Amino acid sequence: MTxxxxxxxxxxxxxxxxxxxxxxxxxxxxxxxxxxPHIGHVRSGLNFDIMRxxxxxxxxxxxxxxxxxxxxxxxxxxSADLGRPWWxxxxxxxxxxxxxxxxxxxxxxxxxxxxxxxxxxxxEMMRVLxxxxxxxxxxxxxxxxxxxxxxxxxxxxxxxDNLRQPEGEGETGKRDPRDFAMWxxxxxxxxxWETPWGPGRPGWHLECSAMAHKYLGGAFDIHGGGVDLxxxxxxxxxxxSRAYGDEFARYWAHNAWVTMSGEKMSKSLGNSVxxxxxxxxxxxxxxxxYLGTPHYRSTIEYGEExxxxxxxxxxxxxxxxxxxxxxxxxxxxxxxxxxxFAEAMDDDLGVPQALAVVHTTVRQGNxxxxxxxxxxxxxxxxxLRAMLGVLGLDPLDARWSADGGxxxxxxxxxxxxxxxxxSLVLEQRQAARERKDYAAADAIRDRLQRSxxxxxxxxxxxxxxxxxxx
Numbered sequence: 482m483t484x485x486x487x488x489x490x491x492x493x494x495x496x497x498x499x500x501x502x503x504x505x506x507x508x509x510x511x512x513x514x515x516x517x518p519h520i521g522h523v524r525s526g527l528n529f530d531i532m533r534x535x536x537x538x539x540x541x542x543x544x545x546x547x548x549x550x551x552x553x554x555x556x557x558x559x560s561a562d563l564g565r566p567w568w569x570x571x572x573x574x575x576x577x578x579x580x581x582x583x584x585x586x587x588x589x590x591x592x593x594x595x596x597x598x599x600x601x602x603x604x605e606m607m608r609v610l611x612x613x614x615x616x617x618x619x620x621x622x623x624x625x626x627x628x629x630x631x632x633x634x635x636x637x638x639x640x641x642d643n644l645r646q647p648e649g650e651g652e653t654g655k656r657d658p659r660d661f662a663m664w665x666x667x668x669x670x671x672x673x674w675e676t677p678w679g680p681g682r683p684g685w686h687l688e689c690s691a692m693a694h695k696y697l698g699g700a701f702d703i704h705g706g707g708v709d710l711x712x713x714x715x716x717x718x719x720x721x722s723r724a725y726g727d728e729f730a731r732y733w734a735h736n737a738w739v740t741m742s743g744e745k746m747s748k749s750l751g752n753s754v755x756x757x758x759x760x761x762x763x764x765x766x767x768x769x770x771y772l773g774t775p776h777y778r779s780t781i782e783y784g785e786e787x788x789x790x791x792x793x794x795x796x797x798x799x800x801x802x803x804x805x806x807x808x809x810x811x812x813x814x815x816x817x818x819x820x821x822f823a824e825a826m827d828d829d830l831g832v833p834q835a836l837a838v839v840h841t842t843v844r845q846g847n848x849x850x851x852x853x854x855x856x857x858x859x860x861x862x863x864x865l866r867a868m869l870g871v872l873g874l875d876p877l878d879a880r881w882s883a884d885g886g887x888x889x890x891x892x893x894x895x896x897x898x899x900x901x902x903x904s905l906v907l908e909q910r911q912a913a914r915e916r917k918d919y920a921a922a923d924a925i926r927d928r929l930q931r932s933x934x935x936x937x938x939x940x941x942x943x944x945x946x947x948x949x950x951x
Contacts, residue, residue, distance in 0.1 A: 483496050483497065483827065484496075484497040484535075484536075484539065484827045485497060485827060485828060485829055486703075486732055486734060486829055486830070487734065487778060487829050488732045488733055488734070489636060489711060489733040489734065489735050490635065490636050490732075490733045492638070494828075494829050495732070497702075497732065499541065499702050500700055500701065500702055500731060503540070503541060503542060504541060504542045504543075504544070505536050505541045505542070505543045505544070505702050505703065506543075506544045506546075506697045506698075506701035506702045506703070507529065507532070507533065507543065507544070507545045507546065507701075507702065507703045507704075507705060508546045508547075508548075508689070508692075508693045508696075508697055508701060508703070508704050508705070508730065509525070509526070509529050509545070509546070509547040509548075509590075509704075509705040509706060510525075510547075510548065510689060510704075510705070510706035510707075510710055510714065510715075511526070511547040511548045511549050511550070511578075511593070512549055512550065512574070512575065512578040513550040513553055513555060513556070514549060514550065514551055514556065514570070514571045514572075514574035514575045514577075514578060515553070515555040515556045515558075515559045515570065515571075515574065516559070516574055517574055517577040517578075517581075517755055517756070517757060518574075518577060518578050518581045518755070518756050519739075519746055519753035519754050519755050519756065520739055520746070520754050520756055520759060520768070520772060520783070521738060521739035521745070521746035521747070521753065522578070522581075522756075523578075523581050523582060523585060523587075523756055523772070524707075524736060524738075524739050524772050524781070525705070525706060525707050525736050526547070526582050526585075526587050527582075527585055527587060527769065527772050527773050528705075528736040528773065528777040528830075529545075529547075529705050529734075529736075530582075530586075530587040530588055530773075530873060531773055531777075531830065531832065531871075531872060531873065532703075532705075532734070532777075532830055533545050533588065534588070534870075534871050534872070534873060535826050535830065535871055538818070538871050543591075544591045544592075544696075544697065545588075545590045545591045545592075546590060546591060546592045546593075546594070546692070546693070546696045546697060547590040547592075547593055548593070548594055548595070548596065548688065548689060548692050549571075549575055549578075549593060549594070549595045549596065550596050550685065550688065551568070551571040551572075551575065551595045551596055551597050552567065552571070552596055552597050552672060552682055552683065553596075553685055556570055556571055557671055557672075561670075567672055568597075568672075575595075577756075577757065580756075580757070581756035581757070584756065584760050584765045584768075585756070585765055585768060585769045585772070586765070586766070586769050586873045586874075586880055586881070587873070588873075592696050594692045594695070594696065596683055596688035596692075597683075599688065599691050599692050599695065600674045600683070602691040602692070602694070602695050603663075603664070603683055603687050603688065603691045604676050604677070605691075606663075606687065606690060606691050606694070606721065606725055607623050607663055607664060607676070607678075607687070608677070609725055609726075610625065610663075610721065610724055610725055611623070613724065614626070614629055615629045615630060615720075615721075615724040615725075616663060617656065618678040618679075619653070619654025619655065619656075620653050620654040620666060621666025621667065621678060621679035621680070621681055622651075622652060622653065622654060622662055622664060622665055622666045622678075622681070623662070623663045623664035623676075623678055624652075624654075624655055624656070624660040624661065624662055624663065625660060625661055625663055625717065625720060625721055625724075626656065626657065626660055627641065627657065627659050627660055627661065627720065628641070628657060629724065630720045630723070630724050632719075632720075632723070633716070633720050634712075634716060635719075636711060636712070636715055636716050636719055636733065637711050637712040637716050639712065641659065644659050645658075645659075651665060651666060651668055652665070661684065661686065661713065661717050662684040663683075663684045663686065663687040663721065664676065664678065664681050664682070664683060664684055664687065665681050665682055665683075665684055666679060666680075666681045667679070667680040667681045667682070685714065686713070686714055686717035686718055686721065687721060689714075689718050690718050690721040690722045690725070690727075690729075693718075693722070693729070693730075694722065694725075694727055699726065699727040699728055699729075700727065700728035700729065700731065701729075701730060701731070702730070702731055702732060703730065703731075703732045703733075703734055704718075704729070704730030704732070704733050704734070705733075705734045705735070705736070706735060706736075707735060707736055707737075707738065708735040708736065708737055708738065708778075709738065709745065710735070711735060715733065734777075735778070736777045736778065737777070737778050737779055737780045737781070738780050738781075739772070739780075739781045739783055740780055740781070740782050740783065741754075741782070741783045743782070746783065754783065756768075763788060763792070764792075766795070766874060766876060766881050767788070767791055767792045767795055768788075769873060769874060770791050770794070770795045770874055771787065771788055771791040773832065773872060773873070773874070774791070774832055774833065774836050774872075775832070775833065776829075776830070776831065776832060776833055777830055777832070778829075794840070795874075797840070797843055798839065798840070798843055798865070798869070798874075798876075799876045801843045801846050801847055801850075801861075801862070801865070802862060802865060802866070802876060802877060804847075804850055804937075805846060805850065805858050805859060805861075805862040806862070806877070808850065808855060808858060808859075809855065809858075809859045809862070812859055812862040812863055812866060812877070813863060813866070814863060814866035814867040814870055814875070815860075815863040815864045815866070815867040816867070817867065818864065818867045818868050818871060819838055819842070819864055819868070821838045822835045822838040822839070822868050822871075825837075825838065826871070832872065835868065835872075836872075838868065839865065839868050839869070839872075842861050842864055842865050842868070843861075843865065845857075845861050846858050846861030846862055846865065849861060903929070903934065903945050906925060906929065907925075907936070907943045907945070909925060910922045910925040910926060910943070911943070913925065929945070
């Protein structure tokens, strides 16, 4: 089956045909580093990590570029509020974003360029656009003339006459209020770089056009980002890049929001949940399952009950793998994922449908274990590991297995404490059984079960897990 993706620009699902056979190039709008990330921020990185993993599984050589916006109005405002240098704020938060991506198992990008490292490329793009009549300088600012580009607003499907482009502070000299700033004139106390049109700093949109051109060339396969970037950011990128002469992106993919009480998760609303705090309460692999398993174009309404459901669902997957490894000693991932899983992933990255195959495989594997059918159980375990590997959720992978699902979380430390205490109680139970005091052994087991633990006697000895219904 051919991979098919929903293309925002076409407003329909299209067969994916890469520009270069066997290769895929992706540009993802990354972090604006004025503050640490909440789970809404990292959802985009996680969704496109799954896309990248699936394309790699399908045999493509993937080049994945994710930028860092390390200078903009918000960073400058935060610098003024905190009395700290803008670059110090940006760097600290860039590290926080990378820690969050890493905690949730996202592969590092092929390139991760910063906006401030590409001023020469931006100057060159503005020079060409001014020469061609698509841009103009005014009072130290450089603006893109939106009426000069015939297909402006085609991505967001808006009418230019109905458009009201908000003006930023200091954006003076516009010929049309809808023109947008590619370069902003220097203001007292703010960082600036020299250009032929005067000192200043980049506008938000120019950086991505310049960096995509440098790292991926004049044409590339997929441009990704959150749905909130369709306008104005991606619309303005298209105008700049195509007026410059680039074909730019051939497919546009956008992930939906994480919401709280129906509103987009954002710092300004005070409803954000920082990743650094979440991983203290939940195992990172569970957070990845929670954020990565809904369809990327579906909104996630945040709630602790939903997280608990994700934790329970993942525990069933993990529990089966643990039991089959105890039986077989080692279970390697299968060479191929099941056909139904592949068909779901090829259909616009249908992770929910693919996850249904995962849970069916778990049920089949558990049934095989109950029937003492070792070969079938191991086969299902191998298929399961292959599927979970594509989703970045294989608990037996070295990325997760060293600490049971991600380092640093309070849940990991508590699991170790509980394991030590339960092991001590189980030793007492085993001693009671050896002296044939079965009443005492059963009483210990029943007490543990009332505490929310399930005890299973295996050839390798007793094992425990949390009762999913507790």
